[in-house]
Amino acid sequence: MASKTTPLTFLRQVRAETAKVTWPSRRETMISTLMVFVMVIVAAAFFFGADQLMGWAIGLVLKARV
Template sequence: MASKTNPFTFLQQVRTEVSKVSWPTRRETLISTAMVFVMVAFAATFLFVADQALGFLVGYVMNAGV
């Protein structure tokens, strides 16, 4: 079982580990966020078109026997 660490030591360890993290710049964050929105828009558009096309095809097949 792991030994218990007092809260002060734990917080010191957390600060040490967080200081090792390579944080992105503001510009990198904004570019990444914009790219996510663009990809979401493309995916939503593609899925919408695919859904409409499949719906049309299924409707066509279902009404073909009438």
């Protein structure tokens, strides 16, 4: 069974682990954020277009059946 860790020991371990993390630079963070926004816009445009096209096609099918 694992030994119990006190809250103070836990916080020390957390600080030690966060010191090992390689944090991205401000430039890397901005570029990644911009890439995410661009991909969201591209995906939204694609799904909007696909939805409009399918809605139009379904409308044609339903009008033809009546």
